[in-house]
Amino acid sequence: MTPPMTCVTRPASPATDMFSRILTSGLIAGAVTGLIAALLQLWFVQPVLLHAELYESGQLAHFGAETVSAHQDPGPFEWTRNMLSVLFTMMVYAGYGLMLVALMAVSESQGNAVTARQGLLWGLAGYLTMQLAPAFGLAPEVPGVAAADVQVRAIWWLGTALATGLALWLIAFGKGWAAWGVAVVLLLAPHVIGAPQPDSYAGPVPPELSAEFAGRALGAGAMAWVLLGLLAGWFWQRESQSAPVPQAA
Amino acid sequence: MTAKPMTAAGASRASVLFPAVAAFAIGFGLIFMSGLVQAETLHDAAHDVRHATGFPCH
Numbered sequence: 665m666t667p668p669m670t671c672v673t674r675p676a677s678p679a680t681d682m683f684s685r686i687l688t689s690g691l692i693a694g695a696v697t698g699l700i701a702a703l704l705q706l707w708f709v710q711p712v713l714l715h716a717e718l719y720e721s722g723q724l725a726h727f728g729a730e731t732v733s734a735h736q737d738p739g740p741f742e743w744t745r746n747m748l749s750v751l752f753t754m755m756v757y758a759g760y761g762l763m764l765v766a767l768m769a770v771s772e773s774q775g776n777a778v779t780a781r782q783g784l785l786w787g788l789a790g791y792l793t794m795q796l797a798p799a800f801g802l803a804p805e806v807p808g809v810a811a812a813d814v815q816v817r818a819i820w821w822l823g824t825a826l827a828t829g830l831a832l833w834l835i836a837f838g839k840g841w842a843a844w845g846v847a848v849v850l851l852l853a854p855h856v857i858g859a860p861q862p863d864s865y866a867g868p869v870p871p872e873l874s875a876e877f878a879g880r881a882l883g884a885g886a887m888a889w890v891l892l893g894l895l896a897g898w899f900w901q902r903e904s905q906s907a908p909v910p911q912a913a
Numbered sequence: 914m915t916a917k918p919m920t921a922a923g924a925s926r927a928s929v930l931f932p933a934v935a936a937f938a939i940g941f942g943l944i945f946m947s948g949l950v951q952a953e954t955l956h957d958a959a960h961d962v963r964h965a966t967g968f969p970c971h
Binding site for chain 1: 940959966967
């Protein structure tokens with residue numbers, strides 16, 4: 665409960681004001697990052713994905729009767745498909761942006777000021793949490809790979825992200841060996857339990873393409889997350905500075 | 914009573930927690946919808962993004 669205000673100096677309550685600042689910073693940082701991430705994806709990742717789909721659909725066959733050239737025409741630019749990708753990438757990073765800035769706000773209320781420079785670290789932590797740690801068990805999947813049931817994988821994926829995020833928070837803000845010990849357990853637990861794996865391997869895509877896809881997806885994600893952290897920190901700092909600070913009479 | 918010194922954000926802990934939880938939940942909703950919901954239309958529209966961002970897709 666917010667205590668009743670005895671002196672009204674501005675119309676919005678502190679909570680509403682805080683909410684709108686988190687929304688503004690998170691959504692703008694996320695949308696800008698999403699747009700750039702989408703371009704990175706279309707440029708670096710999509711050609712590998714389209715190439716792999718030629719094998720998934722059976723148009724090309726790895727170890728078939730004929731040797732297949734490693735250089736395939738990716739085909740014409742598919743506007744609808746790619747614009748949907750831009751839209752959804754922006755939604756994904758807007759979501760990440762909101763979550764990141766919400767955590768920045770909590771951390772700042774505990775006395776840890778957030779700047780653009782520190783935002784870089786926040787972005788790296790976000791990357792470890794949402795991409796690298798889940799990928800340690802479930803590498804980015806090229807179309808056509810064999811995999812365990814999607815819901816089981818989604819649960820493992822979410823659990824891993826949650827455990828890794830909590831662990832990084834404890835490493836950054838926890839005090840003492842107990843917190844750091846819990847952090848190490850949380851970091852390792854999902855991988856000791858192990859990600860759900862398929863019963864057998866049935867992917868038709870050459871391993872060279874799968875590896876290239878995973879490397880590209882993780883690399884593009886790293887660039888996007890570092891940018892997201894930088895922008896989120898920068899916008900958040902700007903919003904904080906322009907926030908009305910109650911003046912003593 | 915004298916006013917307490919505030920952080921740069923001018924915020925006390927209580928006035929941060931609820932807005933932060935709300936914004937975090939909205940952000941998670943966006944991720945869940947674009948990355949994880951298996952409804953066919955959503956899956957098809959977000960297909961390439963899910964693969965490229967490392968979400969479990971199929």
